[in-house]
Amino acid sequence: MPAPGNGVLSPALAVVSLLGVALFVWPFTGLSLPTESSTMALTVAGLLALALVGIGSHQLDNRRLALLAVIAALDSGLRLALVTGIAGFTPIFFLLLCAGYVYGPSFGFLAGAMALLTSAFVTGGVGPWLPYEMFAAGWVGAAAGLIGANRQGLPGRAAIVVLAAAGFVMGYAYGAATDVYDWSVFYRGVPGLGWSSGMSGAEALSHFARFYVATSLAWDTFRAVGNAVMVLLLGPPVLAAMARFRSRFSLVVEPADLTTAVEPSAPTG
Numbered sequence: 001m002p003a004p005g006n007g008v009l010s011p012a013l014a015v016v017s018l019l020g021v022a023l024f025v026w027p028f029t030g031l032s033l034p035t036e037s038s039t040m041a042l043t044v045a046g047l048l049a050l051a052l053v054g055i056g057s058h059q060l061d062n063r064r065l066a067l068l069a070v071i072a073a074l075d076s077g078l079r080l081a082l083v084t085g086i087a088g089f090t091p092i093f094f095l096l097l098c099a100g101y102v103y104g105p106s107f108g109f110l111a112g113a114m115a116l117l118t119s120a121f122v123t124g125g126v127g128p129w130l131p132y133e134m135f136a137a138g139w140v141g142a143a144a145g146l147i148g149a150n151r152q153g154l155p156g157r158a159a160i161v162v163l164a165a166a167g168f169v170m171g172y173a174y175g176a177a178t179d180v181y182d183w184s185v186f187y188r189g190v191p192g193l194g195w196s197s198g199m200s201g202a203e204a205l206s207h208f209a210r211f212y213v214a215t216s217l218a219w220d221t222f223r224a225v226g227n228a229v230m231v232l233l234l235g236p237p238v239l240a241a242m243a244r245f246r247s248r249f250s251l252v253v254e255p256a257d258l259t260t261a262v263e264p265s266a267p268t269g
Helices: 011-028 036-056 062-081 092-103 105-123 130-147 157-185 201-215 217-248
Strands: none
Touching: 011 036, 011 105, 011 130, 011 157, 011 201, 036 105, 036 130, 062 092, 062 105, 092 105, 092 130, 092 157, 092 217, 105 130, 130 157, 157 201, 157 217, 201 217
């Protein structure tokens, strides 16, 4: 049977994700942008709430917390070595895809958000753009968790290919999501391309699409291809190691079969 914590989207993660979606959709509503302090508070509160729910439900025990710390530390080191990546590619998403696939959507979201948070402190990248990066990276891990939901045993070749395809798509999705901040702040007021308060939703989408194609599409292609290649080449051994770690420290209680445990008594008289 599937190990605990590797199920479908949890209510807590759904609520936190809805808050994140509201943050990204906000510039397309025509309203003024939310304050930087409110977006940071929203992100940190959502992350803490999701972690507390995981701890309270015993899906995030000491070993999984330790694994979260290890993933965050490894990705921080990788991001420190390659702050801007190699022509858009960065290896930090590989561990997030693998962790989410093995441990589920909530763990994957926490791994992504924590990795970006800690690496921001390590690289000096703390700023008003950080909440957008944390949500986007969290969704990379959560998407991998949804793909691996309710799986049994080690992933086969077909599952690896599906995860690689997800990494390819999420390479573009992460770039587009994080571009929302750059577009709405650094390109504010640029005619035909940037964001302006009071824009209609259709006009904002049109401007953002042109902005993304002109500034990020080619850059994100390197990230998308890099994600897929890393999963195809390194995914099998890393996923197998994570799966063995999870099965070794997971306790699944199965109900006893009372039909075989109780023998009928012999008739008397």
